[in-house]
Amino acid sequence: MDPDTAPAGVTVYRGVDDLVAAVGDELGPTEWLPMEQARVDAFADATEDHQWIHVDPSRAAESPYGATIAHGFLTLSLLPHFMSSLRRFDGVRMGINYGLDKVRFPAAVPTGSRIRGRMSMDNVEPLPDNGVQLTTTVTIEVEGADKPACVATLLSRYYFHADTQTSEGQP
Known part of the structure; x- marks a missing residue:
């Protein structure tokens, strides 16, 4: 992909300075x-979690949700999809998930519904070897719902190529 172009709605970060400047920014929605x-069925098969509320539409129709619902961890596993729809890093040689500080599932995601993501850039901490630890809060919304389906604070580490701008303003 051309580093000077990005799909509509995608914010491009070209180095540590861009990330530091983005703290406090809200991105989205997707x-x-x-x-x-x-x-949902494919996720149930992959995780061996075949609880009826997820995979039995007839029984789930009688539940308080009126339908099957997505696994909370399925919703959580879609964070990379939503984040890549909102941001891109140029000059990164490696990115890894470092962990999650807090995850909540305030509302269910009924099958047949639609979800989208938004995120906030919360913190950037420098790491050795031209790296940063980025803290983001990702919120997954259900269309028409009063509460989000998932709110997660994600810690990610990105390591930029040596010729990428650093927080000290030097390559």
Whole structure:
């Protein structure tokens, strides 16, 4: 992908300075993503979590939700999809998930609904070897719901190529 172009709605960060300047920024929302039963079933198969509320539409129709619902961890696993729809890093030689500080699932995601993501850039800490630890809060919303489906504070580490701008303003 050309480093000077990005899809509409995608913010491009070209180095540590860009990330430091972005602390406090809100990104999003993304496009809506349908939560289809096939996705829920595939996740159930992958994780061996076949609880009826996720995979039995007949029984789940009688539940308080009126339908099957997505696994909370399925919703959480979509964070990379939503984040990559909102931001891109140029000059990164490696990025890793470092952990999660806090994850909550305030509302269920019924199958047949649509979800989208938004995020805030909360903190940037310098690391050795031209790296940073980035703290972001990602919120996944359900179309028409009063509460979000998931709110997660994510810690990620990114290591930039040596010729990428550093927080000291030097390559």
